[in-house]
Amino acid sequence: MNYIADIGLEVHVELATNSKMFCSCAVVDPTATAPNTSVCPVCCGMPGVLPVINRNAVELAIKAGLALNCTIAETSIFARKNYFYPDLPKGYQISQYEYPLAYKGYMLIRTSAGERKIRVTRAHLEEDTGKLTHVNENGETYSLVDLNRAGVPLLEIVSEPDLHTVEEVKAYSHELRLLLRWLGVSSGDMEKGSMRFEANLSMRPEGCEELGTRVEVKNLNSFRAMEQAILYQMDVQRETLSSGGKVKQQTLGWNETTGKTVIQRSKEDANDYRYFPEPDLPPLVVDAAWLDSIKKNMPELPDIKRARYAQELGLLQEDIDRLVDDKNTCQFYEDCLAAAPRLSPKNIVNWMLTDLFAWLNLNGVALESVDPKSFVQLVELVDQGTINQSTGKEVLAEMLASGKSAEEIIDAKGLHQISDSNLITDLVQGVLQANPNEVQAYLSGKETLANWMFGQVMREAKGKANPQVVKAELQRQLDALK
Numbered sequence: 001m002n003y004i005a006d007i008g009l010e011v012h013v014e015l016a017t018n019s020k021m022f023c024s025c026a027v028v029d030p031t032a033t034a035p036n037t038s039v040c041p042v043c044c045g046m047p048g049v050l051p052v053i054n055r056n057a058v059e060l061a062i063k064a065g066l067a068l069n070c071t072i073a074e075t076s077i078f079a080r081k082n083y084f085y086p087d088l089p090k091g092y093q094i095s096q097y098e099y100p101l102a103y104k105g106y107m108l109i110r111t112s113a114g115e116r117k118i119r120v121t122r123a124h125l126e127e128d129t130g131k132l133t134h135v136n137e138n139g140e141t142y143s144l145v146d147l148n149r150a151g152v153p154l155l156e157i158v159s160e161p162d163l164h165t166v167e168e169v170k171a172y173s174h175e176l177r178l179l180l181r182w183l184g185v186s187s188g189d190m191e192k193g194s195m196r197f198e199a200n201l202s203m204r205p206e207g208c209e210e211l212g213t214r215v216e217v218k219n220l221n222s223f224r225a226m227e228q229a230i231l232y233q234m235d236v237q238r239e240t241l242s243s244g245g246k247v248k249q250q251t252l253g254w255n256e257t258t259g260k261t262v263i264q265r266s267k268e269d270a271n272d273y274r275y276f277p278e279p280d281l282p283p284l285v286v287d288a289a290w291l292d293s294i295k296k297n298m299p300e301l302p303d304i305k306r307a308r309y310a311q312e313l314g315l316l317q318e319d320i321d322r323l324v325d326d327k328n329t330c331q332f333y334e335d336c337l338a339a340a341p342r343l344s345p346k347n348i349v350n351w352m353l354t355d356l357f358a359w360l361n362l363n364g365v366a367l368e369s370v371d372p373k374s375f376v377q378l379v380e381l382v383d384q385g386t387i388n389q390s391t392g393k394e395v396l397a398e399m400l401a402s403g404k405s406a407e408e409i410i411d412a413k414g415l416h417q418i419s420d421s422n423l424i425t426d427l428v429q430g431v432l433q434a435n436p437n438e439v440q441a442y443l444s445g446k447e448t449l450a451n452w453m454f455g456q457v458m459r460e461a462k463g464k465a466n467p468q469v470v471k472a473e474l475q476r477q478l479d480a481l482k
């Protein structure tokens, strides 16, 4: 019996705001800040304080919602999600429940089987909790709480269980992170906890339409953990079902060390949280003018860009992916296109993704330190024939290392390509005269020697001769001897 997996993802994303969701405390890097230094009575949950909605967080969430093709609610409502845990000083988390900010969207993903549409149920705003550190020291165990993270704005993005394979889960989560980074909504930095995943997963026999009983796996803090946890649970459920057993509805955690899921609690329903509307906050109203101004400032999104690069610029899919995978790379490329409208877009991309990137990787230099204008100037000099391809590569490396312009380097080193046909005629003649045996062998049928002679001419020209002109002249003189 074949089983089909139905997987939905809940993604928690820390929004890239300067201050927290409901107070003016700074959002700080948790790995580089002393505990409990960015806190105030609001985010510490002191009685009698009033939360205030962070406008920037709302705008970032709307941008994400629009990019995910969601409807943006004109009125959404904050709600209290009540539960007790030591990292939650108020005893409740302010979230959105019945009336989320964004809902009914979708995202297109690309897989080996083609494009698929994954429905996005909702995207809602909430606040993060604090962070607990459990210590076990000399037989004494205790926990420490750091509230720097308490109240940091979060966007929770929930998908329908439309994903069926690990490949699709990967495609969805990577595309989502790309989108959020693209819009500046979040750093998407998983090592710092800026993006966290939870998966719900069920299995059903092939041909059966009804979804099976689902488990939830929490604490998936890397793509790798998510992939492994899902594969593990797929195996467990497939085995349970094929041996006639039943899957229990459970909330699981992922243990990275053992590579197994562990039970956190059984069955958890929304009514366990006793949600009710947050009495200290007004409804969040997004009027048409506000929404329009955000829409107007949306950048061109990755899938639109991919399609445009393929149709208008004729780039290869592989190159398009490398460009669009990173917004800065894409911006650099577009700056190049703008600076050299006469060059072919393909020519620029070839130089950029091969020679330029190879040099940057080798030397550990960031693309941001390269000036697109001087880079395309070099590509133009090669394109015009001022220098040949291989000299171009050397000049590029020197440009990047020294910061000098391509022209300066070419002038200083006298690297101008020899296209002067008289000079090349003389060079070819010289090589043929100096190597009578090879010429004879060529004439008696060893035609590959032409390549060797070509190499000799290029060597005589110290690599500066125009290879096309040399090739043509060599052929002309050899033909004349036949």
Ligand SMILES: [Zn+2]
Binding pocket: 020, 023, 024, 025, 038, 039, 040, 041, 042, 043, 044, 151
């Ligand atoms: Zn605060």
